[in-house]
Amino acid sequence: MEVVLEISKNDLEDFIELSNKLYGIDFSGYAQESLRRRVLRLMKLKSCDSFMAFKYFLTNQSISEDELLIEITVNTTEMFRDYEVFKFLGDEVFGLLETYPRINIWHAGCSTGQEPMSLAILLKEQGLLQRSVQYCTDINAEVLNHAKKGIYDLKEVKEYSTNYIKSGGALSLSDYYVANYGKVKMNKELSKNMVFTKHNLVNGSSFNQMHMIMCRNVFIYLTTEQQNKVLRLFLDSLVPKGYLVLGAKESAIFSPVLDELEVINGKLKIYRKKR
Numbered sequence: 001m002e003v004v005l006e007i008s009k010n011d012l013e014d015f016i017e018l019s020n021k022l023y024g025i026d027f028s029g030y031a032q033e034s035l036r037r038r039v040l041r042l043m044k045l046k047s048c049d050s051f052m053a054f055k056y057f058l059t060n061q062s063i064s065e066d067e068l069l070i071e072i073t074v075n076t077t078e079m080f081r082d083y084e085v086f087k088f089l090g091d092e093v094f095g096l097l098e099t100y101p102r103i104n105i106w107h108a109g110c111s112t113g114q115e116p117m118s119l120a121i122l123l124k125e126q127g128l129l130q131r132s133v134q135y136c137t138d139i140n141a142e143v144l145n146h147a148k149k150g151i152y153d154l155k156e157v158k159e160y161s162t163n164y165i166k167s168g169g170a171l172s173l174s175d176y177y178v179a180n181y182g183k184v185k186m187n188k189e190l191s192k193n194m195v196f197t198k199h200n201l202v203n204g205s206s207f208n209q210m211h212m213i214m215c216r217n218v219f220i221y222l223t224t225e226q227q228n229k230v231l232r233l234f235l236d237s238l239v240p241k242g243y244l245v246l247g248a249k250e251s252a253i254f255s256p257v258l259d260e261l262e263v264i265n266g267k268l269k270i271y272r273k274k275r
C-alpha cells in the first residue's frame with residue numbers, strides 16, 4: 001500500500017530553516033504551496049516516508065546543494081517559449097535597443113539557457129549580436145553549466161523550429177547548430193557574448209546599466225513580498241527607458257513599483273522603466 005505523504009506548515013518552516021542552516025539556501029521567499037509540493041515530491045523521490053525521515057536525510061547532508069536546488073526549484077524551459085514575446089521584441093523593442101552602442105541584457109533565472117540562445121539568434125538576424133552582452137544568471141550552478149555548453153537534445157530542438165519561425169526567425173533553426181548522435185551543439189558564435197554567473201534573486205545584488213531584463217517564469221514561485229523586492233532590484237539595474245520582460249502568468253501591475261514603470265504590452269508582460 002502506498003504511503004500518503006503530508007507535511008504541515010511547521011514542517012515546511014523546519015525545511016526552510018534546515019536548508020538555510022545546512023546548505024545556505026534561503027527558500028523563505030518562495031510561495032508556500034509550490035514549495036510544499038516540491039518538498040513532498042523530493043521526499044517521495046528519496047523514499048522518506050515521513051517528515052522526520054526527511055529531516056534525518058537532510059541533516060546527514062545526503063543530498064548536494066545543487067541537487068537540492070534542482071529538486072526544489074522548477075527548471076523547465078524551452079527555446080522561443082511564448083513566441084509572441086520574441087516576435088514583439090524583434091519587431092518593437094530591438095529597434096530601440098539598436099540606439100545603444102553596447103546592449104546589456106540580463107536573463108535572470110535562465111535555467112539551461114534556451115531563452116538567451118533564442119534571443120541570440122534573433123539578435124544575430126537583426127545585426128545586433130556582436131554588440132550585445134547577455135548576462136545569464138541562475139541560483140543553480142548545475143543548470144548554468146548545462147547552459148554554458150549549449151548542447152541540447154535534437155528531438156527537443158526540432159520541436160522549437162515552428163516557434164522560431166513564428167518568432168520572426170528568418171532562416172531555419174538547423175542553420176544554428178550541428179547535430180550528432182541525437183544531440184545538437186549550438187553555434188559557438190551565439191554564446192560568445194554570454195556571461196554566466198550564479199546569482200540569487202532573493203538576496204543578490206543589482207546589476208548595472210541593463211537595457212533589458214528578461215525574468216520569465218521565476219516570479220510564479222516567489223511570494224508577493226519577494227516579487228516586489230526583486231522588482232526593486234530590477235528597477236535599480238535598468239537604465240532609464242530599459243525594458244523588463246516577465247512570464248505569461250506574472251505581472252508587475254499590482255506592485256508598489258508600478259508608477260515607475262510604463263506598460264508596453266500588458267498581455268505579453270513587457271514593461272519599461274520610466275525615468
Ligand SMILES: C[S@@+](CC[C@H](N)C(=O)[O-])C[C@H]1O[C@@H](n2cnc3c(N)ncnc32)[C@H](O)[C@@H]1O
Pocket residue numbers: 073074075076077078081108109110111112115137138139140143199200201202215216217218247
Ligand atoms: C522555470 S525556470 C524558467 C527558465 C526561463 N526563464 C524560461 O522562462 O524559460 C525557473 C528558473 O529560475 C531559477 N530560480 C529559482 N529561484 C531563483 C532565485 N532565487 N534566484 C535566481 N534564479 C532562481 C531556477 O533555478 C530555474 O532555473
